[in-house]
Amino acid sequence: MSTTDNIIELRHITKIFPTIVANDDISFEIRRGEIHAIVGENGAGKSTLMNIIYGLLQPTSGEILLNGVPVKIDTSTKALSLGLGMVHQHFMLVQDFTVLQNIILGSEIRKGAVVDYEQARQKVMELSDTYDLRIDPDKKVKEISVPMQQRVEILKVLWRKAEVIIFDEPTAVLTPQEIDEFCEIALKLKAQGKTLVFISHKLGEVMRISDRVTIMRLGKVVCTKEISDTDEKDLAHLMVGRDVELGGGHREPIKTTEEVLSVRDVSMAVGGVKKLDGINLSVHPGEILGVIGIDGNGQDELVNAICGKARADSGEILLDGKNIIGKSIKQIRDMGLSTVYEDRLKDGLVLKYSVRDNLILGYQDRPQFLCKWKAFLNQKAISENAQKQQADFDIRCGSLDVPARTLSGGNQQKIILAREVSAGPRLLMVVQPTRGLDMGAIEFVHDKVVEQRNAGCGVLLFSLELDEILQLSDRIAVIHNGSIIKTLPNKNVTKQQIGRYMLGVLDDGAQEAEA
Amino acid sequence: MLSFLQYMFVATFRLGTPIAVTSMGACFSQRTGINNIGLDAQMTMGALLGVCGSYWFNNAWIGVLIGMLAGIIMGLIHGFVVNTCGAPMAVSSQALILFSEGLTIIILFAVFGNIGYSNQVASISNTPILANIPLVGGILSQLSPLVYLGILVLIALNFLLYKSPIGLHMQACGEHPRAADTAGINVTLYRYIGVMTSGALGGLGGAMLSIGYMNLFQDGMIAGRGFLALGAISLGGHTLRGSYIAGLLFGFFDALQLYVQTTNAPIPSQFVQMIPYLASLLVIVFASGKNSKRGQPPAALGQPYSKISGTR
Numbered sequence: 001m002s003t004t005d006n007i008i009e010l011r012h013i014t015k016i017f018p019t020i021v022a023n024d025d026i027s028f029e030i031r032r033g034e035i036h037a038i039v040g041e042n043g044a045g046k047s048t049l050m051n052i053i054y055g056l057l058q059p060t061s062g063e064i065l066l067n068g069v070p071v072k073i074d075t076s077t078k079a080l081s082l083g084l085g086m087v088h089q090h091f092m093l094v095q096d097f098t099v100l101q102n103i104i105l106g107s108e109i110r111k112g113a114v115v116d117y118e119q120a121r122q123k124v125m126e127l128s129d130t131y132d133l134r135i136d137p138d139k140k141v142k143e144i145s146v147p148m149q150q151r152v153e154i155l156k157v158l159w160r161k162a163e164v165i166i167f168d169e170p171t172a173v174l175t176p177q178e179i180d181e182f183c184e185i186a187l188k189l190k191a192q193g194k195t196l197v198f199i200s201h202k203l204g205e206v207m208r209i210s211d212r213v214t215i216m217r218l219g220k221v222v223c224t225k226e227i228s229d230t231d232e233k234d235l236a237h238l239m240v241g242r243d244v245e246l247g248g249g250h251r252e253p254i255k256t257t258e259e260v261l262s263v264r265d266v267s268m269a270v271g272g273v274k275k276l277d278g279i280n281l282s283v284h285p286g287e288i289l290g291v292i293g294i295d296g297n298g299q300d301e302l303v304n305a306i307c308g309k310a311r312a313d314s315g316e317i318l319l320d321g322k323n324i325i326g327k328s329i330k331q332i333r334d335m336g337l338s339t340v341y342e343d344r345l346k347d348g349l350v351l352k353y354s355v356r357d358n359l360i361l362g363y364q365d366r367p368q369f370l371c372k373w374k375a376f377l378n379q380k381a382i383s384e385n386a387q388k389q390q391a392d393f394d395i396r397c398g399s400l401d402v403p404a405r406t407l408s409g410g411n412q413q414k415i416i417l418a419r420e421v422s423a424g425p426r427l428l429m430v431v432q433p434t435r436g437l438d439m440g441a442i443e444f445v446h447d448k449v450v451e452q453r454n455a456g457c458g459v460l461l462f463s464l465e466l467d468e469i470l471q472l473s474d475r476i477a478v479i480h481n482g483s484i485i486k487t488l489p490n491k492n493v494t495k496q497q498i499g500r501y502m503l504g505v506l507d508d509g510a511q512e513a514e515a
Numbered sequence: 516m517l518s519f520l521q522y523m524f525v526a527t528f529r530l531g532t533p534i535a536v537t538s539m540g541a542c543f544s545q546r547t548g549i550n551n552i553g554l555d556a557q558m559t560m561g562a563l564l565g566v567c568g569s570y571w572f573n574n575a576w577i578g579v580l581i582g583m584l585a586g587i588i589m590g591l592i593h594g595f596v597v598n599t600c601g602a603p604m605a606v607s608s609q610a611l612i613l614f615s616e617g618l619t620i621i622i623l624f625a626v627f628g629n630i631g632y633s634n635q636v637a638s639i640s641n642t643p644i645l646a647n648i649p650l651v652g653g654i655l656s657q658l659s660p661l662v663y664l665g666i667l668v669l670i671a672l673n674f675l676l677y678k679s680p681i682g683l684h685m686q687a688c689g690e691h692p693r694a695a696d697t698a699g700i701n702v703t704l705y706r707y708i709g710v711m712t713s714g715a716l717g718g719l720g721g722a723m724l725s726i727g728y729m730n731l732f733q734d735g736m737i738a739g740r741g742f743l744a745l746g747a748i749s750l751g752g753h754t755l756r757g758s759y760i761a762g763l764l765f766g767f768f769d770a771l772q773l774y775v776q777t778t779n780a781p782i783p784s785q786f787v788q789m790i791p792y793l794a795s796l797l798v799i800v801f802a803s804g805k806n807s808k809r810g811q812p813p814a815a816l817g818q819p820y821s822k823i824s825g826t827r
Contacts (some may be wrong), residue, residue, distance in 0.1 A: 077699035091696035094687050095814060105700030106689055108680040115680050156698075 004078050006068070006436050007032040007164060007195050008053070013062035015048055022048040024219040026062070035186060037227075040216035040239055041438040042408055047198045049216075050166050053197075054086045055079040059301040073234040085157025089173070092156075093141045099148075100124060100137040103155050128357065129157055129313055131188055147178045154185065165336040166197045169206050172436060175295055175464055176499075183209050201239070201438050203232045204467075216237055247471035249452025254474065256305045259318070260442050260458035261306070261427050266315035267482075276302040276312065277482035283427060283458040288449065288462045289474030290490070294502050298482035299462050300342075302421070303431055306460070307339045308332040320426055333362065336426030340433050342462075344409075348416040351405035355397050358404045358415050365425055385422075393418040394444065395426040410441030417448055428452050431462040446472060466495055480504045523770055525657050529728050530773075531766015533720040538664045538744035538762040539755050540716025543672055544590075545748065548689035548710030550817045551593060553608030554717050554741030561721025562583040563619055566732040567626050573693040573724050576639065578659065582722030583587035583715045589615070590714020594707045601819040612741075619734060626732050638730035642820050655718075661719070661728040665759075668716070671805060673755050689813030692820040702820050717741065739792070746795055752810035768794040803816070 006029040015023040023045045030036045051057040055062065055073040063070050066082055073079050079086075100117065103124050109116045121137050128135050133151040139206050141149060150170065157165050167186075171179045186196055186209050188321040195217065200206055205214055207227060215222040215238045222238050236244045261283040268276040276298050283289045293299055304310035306317060310325050316323045324332050333339075341347035349358050360369050360382055371378035371384070375379040386400045393414045397407050404412060413433065420428065430449060449472060453459050463469050469476055478486040478501040486501045537554050541653075544551045551557075564611055565582030569575045583610045589611055596607040620630050627633045646656040661816045676682035685705050687695035743765045750764075751757025768791040775787045 044523075075699075076697050080699065086697075090695050092691070094690040094694055096690050096811070102694075105683060105695070108683065110680060114678040115683060197802075249825070284723050290772060322760075 005031055007313040009065035011063050012349055013059045016060045021219050026221055028214050028221055028224050033191050033193055033195055033197055034211040035209050037198045037210035037213040039200055039206055044216040045219040046216055051174055052077050064344045080160050084161035085162030087153045087170040089152050093149055095142040098138055098140055099152050102152055103159050104143055107160055119366040141389055146173055164195045168199050171202055176466055193466045203235050207232055220509050223330040228284055236439055244439050244443050246443055252454045254284055256285055260285045262318040264316050266312045268305055268312045275482050279484055281484050282476050283460050285458050287474040288453050288461055288472050289475050289477055290461040291479055292469045293476045293479035295464055297479050338420035338425035338428050340420055342431040344412055344416055349404045352403050354401045356380055356400040359386045359419050389418040399515050425457055427458045431461045478502055521654055526765050526770030527767040530769040531826050532662045532665045533723040534765050535759045536738050537720035538747035538758040539669055539718045540713035542748045542755055542758040544709040544713035546813055547685045547706045548815050549706050549710045550604045551710055554606055554613040554744050555737050556611040557589045557605040557717030558721035558741050559615045560589050561718030562725035563622055563732050566636050566725045570633045571656050573636045573637055578726050579722045581719040586718020590711045594710040598703055598706050603733050604817050619674030620729050633732040638696040638726040639724045640728055657798045661723045661727040669759050675732055689815055692815050701723045701729030734784050743795055746799055750799055753812050754810055765795050768777035770781045
């Protein structure tokens, strides 16, 4: 194969940061017109490498060849002019601008001294038709959905005539249905001759759309493979460096009919809109009940009603037989509920506090952490607690005194899980516990959740990832429009079946068969 | 009655335009992301240096230019401190206000040998050329040409910000500097332009008070009008036109206050002088209720930006 079939060639790229070698002698090539996936765990160096290609960082050594010619890419403006575009994970969109303004920002069409919006709209619409990227040019970005925002980002790079489009974790923010749409768009872009570089640690999508895949681990390239020569299991092994088993492993069978949580006919309106409409569900000790549904069908409100952030309007929520509606968050927690919230940065941690202090957050007034008339914190006990949790939960940090902000997402989640589990809950509520985590960390979280289940704790799992629900749950409850429309044991169920329930379609016309 | 209306019309523009142009300038700066809170400093320097310029060259127009230049320098300092050094905008502004108060006394003493007020200098407080217009000419000619200049600047800046590519770039800097940067826009440069424009207009506003309305400078004559201008921005819904109109509204209350004082009503003058400030406070309270539909400040207002670490 001649070199000009390679649109980008990386030769011995090394990037050394003061404390870490982020990229270590990286060499591979990206072929013209292919979808090339780059997979690896968090911290494998994928993002650093992409930032080097896109001109946001300079390599310490090594060179980049574009169409066989060595190039120096020192700014993103330069990268754009060379035909390289990037769709960032956190969209670079001005919320208060219209879609059209965002697309043309920085390369406007002018008519004299003014922006020629008429002509720009016409050209943008032609472009969006070519790639079937449906957008509404006159809506403000803050008014449109996340997938449409992503399409606007794609149009932004197409507007700048990019030949190579780099996608940084494009599916991290999307729901399963939206991921399907994204895959179609990616294939369409490829069909029109664009080259796509696709960074991900979600292997399902990688297998679905890529032609080739480069696996990175700890700053090095492990290998580059044709997608036909590999499978998810193989990729996971190469990424993590060992076999990965999700789903938490061995389970003890449930022996009890007792209910640790029982939600009966709970309804709640938020801002005049009925968000929960007669919710019924129960969790037994020693089981994991997985609640699945399309985002926005009442999951957040149900979580808030159970943990005490919001007050249900009617019905009852029994924790160990006692109604908790109207009780404060703290009272409910003292009654035996531990919660791992969806947004760990906002609800789970105080980012400026040390790892040590985060490990007792919310439990700082428990007797074991106090001394001297219960007026002072017992620093010795707090340190011992932190050391124990660090060992038990494999929290990797330079020291227990560093701020939680400096840890990776996986280690941050371990802090929260360690804290909530060590309180010895009767019910553990985990909301999207593995969002944004890499495979090694997901495996760890799954193991710990199942460990709690086996120890007799009831687990209420909320997730938007169908795979995760299927891997972890003993029973599955499907939430749709604020009601649990189906509860079934996790035996011989298919993704398609659950997918239909999530859309509100019941197969036999039967309502709510309690399993 | 007619004379009252005439008086109020003229006085509203005379007293309101300095606030309005200052407010418009600060709104412009906010749109690029820099909050210029120290408007009092720029107005004070504009008013004082305007008088000095007029005194040195015996030409009020040169005074106006020098006043604007003084405002630009104050804006430049603010820009350097917050934009390049990344210091908090409130601290920088406060320092500039204190600095300008001290500097005022030194300059007054050095130039006029006085510490409370300047000499009387050439001023431009009316526009005789308009007197020939039938019916309204009499009233219009009582206003300083600077009042008309203010309106022209409003039209020009409005065009620049909302119609031109430069304006789109500027707004992007205020809303999402990282996005602007990745689109190849020089955030730092546009923010400097924004804050210096605000400085120039603050200086112009100050000069309007000293040589466009009166013909001398008095220590303390700005009397917090810079802060009124800041309030006018939110009252005006964070648009240039809105800020300008809100600035004129504050001028209206000021005019009303002066009128009440001339009527010899049996109210202590201290209370009468409170009218513009109280009225502004009330208007802002009522206009910024929870359900208010007025515009929002830019998303990244007050956040320093650096290429490496983004906004903080």
